Amino acid sequence: MFHLHMKRVSTLIATRNKQWYSTVLFILLSTFALVSNAALAPETANPTANSTTHSKPRLILQITVDALRGDLPKRYVNVLGDGGFRYLMEQGIDYTNAHYQHANTETIVGHVSLATGSVPAAHGMVGNVWFDYGQGQLTYNIEDARYHLLTAGADVDSSTEIDPTQKAATVDGRSPAAILSSTFSDELAAHFNGQSKIFAVSVKDRGAVSLAGHAGKAFWFSKSSGEFVTSTYYYQQYPEWVNTWNSGKPALAYAGKSWELTHPATAYMFGESDDREYETDFPGFGRTFPHAYGQADDKYLTTRLTLSPAGDELTLDFAKTLMDNEQLGEDDVPDYLAISFSSNDYVGHIFGASSLEAEDNIARLDRTLAELLAYVDKKVGLDNTLIVLSADHGQPEVPGYLHELGIDNAHYIDTSALDKAPAIEALKKQFGMGEELIEAYYHPYVYLNRELIKEKGLDQALLEDIVAEELLKFNGVAAAVSSTALRTANLPDTLMNRAILRNFHPKRSGDIYIVFEPNVFINDFDGLTVASTHGSPWRYDTFVPVIFAGTGLQPKSVSRMITPYDIAPTLAAYLGVKPPSASIGNPLAEVLGD
Numbered sequence: 227m228f229h230l231h232m233k234r235v236s237t238l239i240a241t242r243n244k245q246w247y248s249t250v251l252f253i254l255l256s257t258f259a260l261v262s263n264a265a266l267a268p269e270t271a272n273p274t275a276n277s278t279t280h281s282k283p284r285l286i287l288q289i290t291v292d293a294l295r296g297d298l299p300k301r302y303v304n305v306l307g308d309g310g311f312r313y314l315m316e317q318g319i320d321y322t323n324a325h326y327q328h329a330n331t332e333t334i335v336g337h338v339s340l341a342t343g344s345v346p347a348a349h350g351m352v353g354n355v356w357f358d359y360g361q362g363q364l365t366y367n368i369e370d371a372r373y374h375l376l377t378a379g380a381d382v383d384s385s386t387e388i389d390p391t392q393k394a395a396t397v398d399g400r401s402p403a404a405i406l407s408s409t410f411s412d413e414l415a416a417h418f419n420g421q422s423k424i425f426a427v428s429v430k431d432r433g434a435v436s437l438a439g440h441a442g443k444a445f446w447f448s449k450s451s452g453e454f455v456t457s458t459y460y461y462q463q464y465p466e467w468v469n470t471w472n473s474g475k476p477a478l479a480y481a482g483k484s485w486e487l488t489h490p491a492t493a494y495m496f497g498e499s500d501d502r503e504y505e506t507d508f509p510g511f512g513r514t515f516p517h518a519y520g521q522a523d524d525k526y527l528t529t530r531l532t533l534s535p536a537g538d539e540l541t542l543d544f545a546k547t548l549m550d551n552e553q554l555g556e557d558d559v560p561d562y563l564a565i566s567f568s569s570n571d572y573v574g575h576i577f578g579a580s581s582l583e584a585e586d587n588i589a590r591l592d593r594t595l596a597e598l599l600a601y602v603d604k605k606v607g608l609d610n611t612l613i614v615l616s617a618d619h620g621q622p623e624v625p626g627y628l629h630e631l632g633i634d635n636a637h638y639i640d641t642s643a644l645d646k647a648p649a650i651e652a653l654k655k656q657f658g659m660g661e662e663l664i665e666a667y668y669h670p671y672v673y674l675n676r677e678l679i680k681e682k683g684l685d686q687a688l689l690e691d692i693v694a695e696e697l698l699k700f701n702g703v704a705a706a707v708s709s710t711a712l713r714t715a716n717l718p719d720t721l722m723n724r725a726i727l728r729n730f731h732p733k734r735s736g737d738i739y740i741v742f743e744p745n746v747f748i749n750d751f752d753g754l755t756v757a758s759t760h761g762s763p764w765r766y767d768t769f770v771p772v773i774f775a776g777t778g779l780q781p782k783s784v785s786r787m788i789t790p791y792d793i794a795p796t797l798a799a800y801l802g803v804k805p806p807s808a809s810i811g812n813p814l815a816e817v818l819g820d
């Protein structure tokens with residue numbers, strides 16, 4: 227068997243070398259169609275620039291719900307009240323067919339796409355984590371050694387942190403420096419000579435830093451300190467109101483309490499199916515209601531708050547205090563407040579999108595949104611506020627849930643098997659590279675050991691191709707695309723290749739992009755087994771709501787396909803501000819009143 231492998235690989239290499247000159251010729255003659263801007267832009271019509279003038283809103287409120295798949299609010303409409311999702315869907319302009327068009331549907335990628343109106347190929351956030359060849363280590367998207375956290379003891383505690391991307395950070399500091407293009411919030415600052423007040427708040431650091439942009443101020447929740455924190459990029463010392471809010475220890479108010487159902491069980495689609503064996507039995511939290519948060523001295527108390535509607539409630543309370551103290555929306559210069567609600571994402575990972583927990587979380591989030599909108603109405607007036615709600619990505623269904631429905635082709639994948647596979651082992655021996663052929667695998671890229679490949683005088687492109695071909699043989703792998711092929715436009719022009727190209731940044735992307743088949747994903751969160759993981763280019767992960775409301779917009783439901791990249795240029799056009807530097811989206815005609 228081993229000899230057969232070696233022979234096959236050698237034959238493959240020989241064949242490749244023969245093809246080399248014709249490949250080079252093909253590249254020289256090709257039109258580079260795949261790497262043109264046309265391929266990076268979504269496939270929608272490009273309407274003429276808008277010149278309509280509007281009365282300027284006093285506040286732009288950008289709401290992001292982490293992992294809110296486009297169907298979820300309407301699916302769970304029976305547990306919704308008034309003034310939250312219903313207000314937005316019934317009184318706003320509701321785009322019911324909005325999809326991301328980049329391949330890696332992860333949190334930082336989506337948030338920065340919302341902020342910049344662009345794709346990772348241009349804004350540079352290709353994943354929550356990537357391998358930095360210069361540093362020789364994995365890097366977390368917004369980590370920045372220059373700007374420490376402003377609160378001592380607020381750094382990620384790797385003994386309790388369950389978010390594996392956070393654990394990849396090597397320093398406590400955070401900043402937007404790695405976001406390569408401007409955000410709408412940056413453009414707002416530039417347009418109004420810095421007079422717009424710009425803030426972003428989220429449980430997740432990346433949910434806030436992304437939307438604050440380079441010019442705004444970001445606050446996020448530290449599970450270690452139980453406080454909302456920031457870094458020295460934004461402040462040298464906290465505004466007094468932040469200290470006051472934190473000193474009230476609002477997280478501790480949840481100690482000894484539980485997440486309970488909002489309605490009687492019979493009101494829910496999943497009321498009779500609380501306990502599913504595929505839900506994560508997080509220590510002390512359990513698979514069924516009520517989910518206990520734990521006592522004040524429990525080291526997982528704050529983590530459990532983020533796995534429940536409590537995380538969003540804390541975010542709302544902090545955001546209201548911010549609005550008050552920073553006087554948002556109180557003068558004629560438009561201010562900007564971005565709030566990213568993170569709980570829906572964690573609940574999805576732990577329990578799945580089709581669970582009683584997900585359904586009740588939507589019901590609770592709906593109350594949180596209603597409270598937010600009522601507050602904004604009282605302080606600024608909804609007629610003076612331009613609201614947009616969207617999500618950074620969708621989410622898949624849990625394989626176990628699909629199995630119950632007779633849908634069998636769903637399963638988890640164990641990626642540690644990829645590197646240990648006989649064919650990859652044979653490749654390493656063939657090239658005399660031992661264990662070092664693959665530098666790192668971190669979703670969605672395989673990073674080859676470029677230095678060693680060079681040292682040994684081997685051809686990087688050839689190795690990428692061969693490894694990609696071997697990876698493609700694994701059960702559950704739908705595509706393995708080499709970056710050299712992307713760079714040289716040496717690929718068929720398919721939707722999938724376009725999505726992977728939109729994700730490709732030459733300084734950050736790895737060497738081979740792996741796509742798993744639909745309903746197939748990794749469920750290992752660095753030791754914690756979760757129910758579902760998003761991050762694919764499949765429709766359940768690209769599908770998000772986009773709803774504009776406020777400022778007297780006329781209610782409308784729009785089924786035309788749009789992209790979330792349209793949001794930032796729409797906000798810009800609405801205010802007569804120039805679009806963000808790498809924006810590829812189109813201003814939405816319905817919002818502009820065309």
Ligand SMILES: [Zn+2]
Nearest residue numbers: 292293333618
């Ligand atoms: Zn997310």
